[in-house]
Amino acid sequence: MKVVLSALFASAMVLSAEGMAEQKNVFGLNEKALLTDLDLVLPAKLDTGAETASLSAQNIRIFQRGGSSWVRFQLAVDGDADKHDQVLVRPLVRISQIKRRAGDMAEGESEAYTPRPVIHMQVCMGRIRQNIEVNLTDRTSFDYPFLIGSEALKDFDAVVDPSLKFSAGAPRCA
Known part of the structure; x- marks a missing residue:
């Protein structure tokens, strides 16, 4: 019995350390x-069913500069009008192909995917800062611009608890 209890205790300690x-x-x-x-705080929806991050933007244009592809856009978010009117320019990382929902397609449309430009952005949630890929699209019809x-x-090493909202508090990365 002592051997069994000792083995159970040792196993529990190993599992606890791994956890x-x-x-x-x-x-x-x-x-x-x-x-x-951008020094801009936005409310974000964390969506494990979506692969990439999406930021609400309008007037999105891809152009060439110095032999590389770049993207020019304006934020489409509520709040600071100066930031909303500001034209932003970022290097284009890639074009993502986002699967469209059936409700997003007009009758007769057959394209199942829509192309979106992807850029890198540094984002802080809670105390964690990460450089992530973000696709640009008009999200003004959604509740959350981000x-x-x-x-x-995965980059944030995160799990999402859907019973919580704004649990990390205000972003406070050093």
């Missing part, structure tokens, strides 16, 4: 995200 080493950052379904290079998908959530 601590793999501890994830817990975020709520919605969080405040700081776009650090969506953080599963690839970015």
